[in-house]
Amino acid sequence: MLRFILSRLAQSFAVIFVVITATFFLVRLAPGDPFSSERRIPEFIKQRILEHYGLDRPAIEQYWNFIRNAAPKRFRPDRIFEEDPLMSAFGINLGPSFTQARTVNQIIADTFPVSLELGFWALVIALSLGLTAGLTAAIFKNSALDYVPMSAAMVGICLPTFVMGPILALIFGVWLGWFNVSGWFLPQDRVLPAVTLGLVYAAVIARITRGGMLEILSQDFIRTAQAKGVPYTRIVFKHTLRGGLLPVVTFMGPALAGIISGSFVVETIFQIPGLGRQFVQSAFNRDYFLVLGTVSVYAVLITLANLTVDIVQVILNPRLRFED
Amino acid sequence: MPLPTRLSPGEKRLPDPAILPEQIEEGTSLWKDAWHRLSRNRLALFSFWTLVVIASLCFVGPFFTPHAFDAQNLEKTLQSPSWQHPFGTDDLGRDQLTRVLVGGRVSLTVGVIATIVSLIIGVTYGAAAAYIGRKVEAVMMRLVDILYAMPFTIFVILLMTIFERSLILLFVAIGAVEWLTMSRIVHGQVKSLKKQEFIEAAVSLGFGTRRILFRHLIPNVLGVVAVYATLTVPSVMLLESFLSFLGLGVQPPQPSWGSLIKLGADNIQLYPHLLVIPAFFFSLTLFSLNFLGDGLRDALDPKSSKD
Secondary structure, three states, X not given: OHHHHHHHHHHHHXXXXXXXXXXXXXXXXXXXXXXXXXXXXXXXXXXXXXHHOOOOOOHHHHHHHHHHHHOOHHHOOOOOOOOOOOOOOOOOOOOEOOOOOOEHHHHHHHHHHHHHHHHHHHHHHHHHHHHHHHHHHHHOOOOHHHHHHHHHHHHHHHOOHHHHHHHHHHXXXXXXXXXXXXXXXXXXXXXXXXXXXXXXXXXXXXXXXXXXXXXXXXXHHHHHHHHOOOOHHHHHHHHHHHHHOHXXXXXXXXXXXXXXXXXXXXXXXXXXXXXXXXXXXXHHHOOHHHHHHHHHHHHHHHHHXXXXXXXXXXXXXXXXXXXX | OOOOOOOOOOOOOOOOOOOOHHHOOOOOOHHHXXXXXXXXXXXXXXXXXXXXXXXXXXXXXXXXXXXXXXXXXXXXXXXXXXXXXXXXXXXXXOEHHHHHHHHHXXXXXXXXXXXXXXXXXXXXXXXXXXXXXXXXXXXXXXXXXXXXXXXXXXXXXXXXXXXXXXXXXXXXXXXXXXXXXXXXXXXXXXXXXXXXXXXXXXXXXXXXXXXXXXXXXXXXXXXXXXHHHHHHHHHHHHHHHHHHHOOOOXXXXXXXXXXXXXHHHHOOOOOOHHHHHHHHHHHHHHHHHHHHHHHHHHHHOHHHHHO
8 A cells, every 4th residue: 555655656746747847848849938929129128038037048957947946945046036935835936927026926825725715616516416416316216316417417517617607607697696797706706606617527426426326236245235134225325335436536536637627717707816817828928937837736736636536546445455 | 038139249049949940030230239229219319310400500501691700790790689690790790690600610520520530549549558468558558547647738728829729739639638538448448358258258269360359349349439439529529619718729710619609708798699509509519419429328338238
């Protein structure tokens, strides 16, 4: 088990490193620079700007500078970027932003909590709704309690966030007037974005739960338990749940990645000041350091989620323990 | 005891003296069987015909509408539906009906072509890994695992913002993401099939590799591949529309359902029809593709023939 965790941990670091490196060179290899789209600046001033940010160096040197700055403080004789009180606990300095009067550290510190809250509520909605619907459908197979939630789930899957969001805003914001169409100020402003983001995954989780439960319920040991006279509720919750929910655990990794990419859209629709919008905007503006900063946060987040899912999976499924 | 209606491929039933030879049923082929089951699934059939109607509307319709999809009329912007413009007009006075149809054409084309790209890569890769086996297989599938953990949507967004946007880049970017699942599925299928008794039986009966491959392995994998291809098309269309919604997909004046929905989302307060109509077509298409995929899965999965 320990060996398994260690090997996955090493792999996670490798993934984060590869993602950051790939992002760095992808952004740098593209034609043009962050200042090419603005109005004409005299060549020598532009040269000074590039020099100031260290962008006149060869790509490899810039890469090394970035890694050195992102690394904890004691490894770095700081030259290019001024220190930042924020995140000083980690000593990580992700550099300046070209388009905003904040450092990348500050931007992340300001916007990430917003996205985290949005993602948290979305996950709560997805899990509570999805598990309830899926379990009900599995227990009452081939009845109205199966068909109705499963049809709803099918509809949910076909309505992606960028369709669901505007339609919910239209119905509950414009026509019924229950919520604001956009903004992130009042507690109730969380409802529409979180529902938008969570509903699709609730639908998928419901289907996966139903499938997983039915798969286990049709196995021989369940029949044996039934023959021995174990009550049905006990069979479902004691014998089936653990195995039946395994596929749901497996799905949590992709679900989190999906919620992150969904947040790009939802934050745009509802005008939420979160990290997702920063990422998309920075990619548009070629705000190199901001792109790298946001991608780093996402890489760490997704890798962490996958790692957790892998470990939980092994804990829940004893059969996996003998593989490594 | 009722007669089993189907024989496994390659299986021979012993003659039962109580049955006259002409009473013995012919083994039906996998596809005949599948078609039979699919044609009984009303929802899947309905989805199929819906798709046919939507696709033909999108591909043929724009030739018959009186307006071009990029013909602007700045005196008639953001109009409500009328006889002249059944779906109204957009912010530049372009006919929304034509744009919805052309947008559907773009979305469907991207969906199908990117799926084919991912299909070719995924099936080859997965089958090769399972066929070669041993260390090569382990390395190949581990690589897929690692790639799977990559935040690909982020890379796709970066690709589309940084490089000159084009349809080809879109195909490459989407195909590169979607082949992973396909390769995993094919790999798992081939691997588990290789171990099963009927393959062992075929081997021990002395059938050649070709016969085993084409008569036993491929038909069994093909069903799953067909199902996942049908299910990949909507997820590709989703990704394309997602990108177009963010302004990163198909470039204007070319419409796509994603960018039309974006325009609608920006104008929901005053012009809800701009959102509702493309959203309806898009969802209906995704709906039909998913139901058809589910129906195909039920029809082609040999295990489902039991009930």
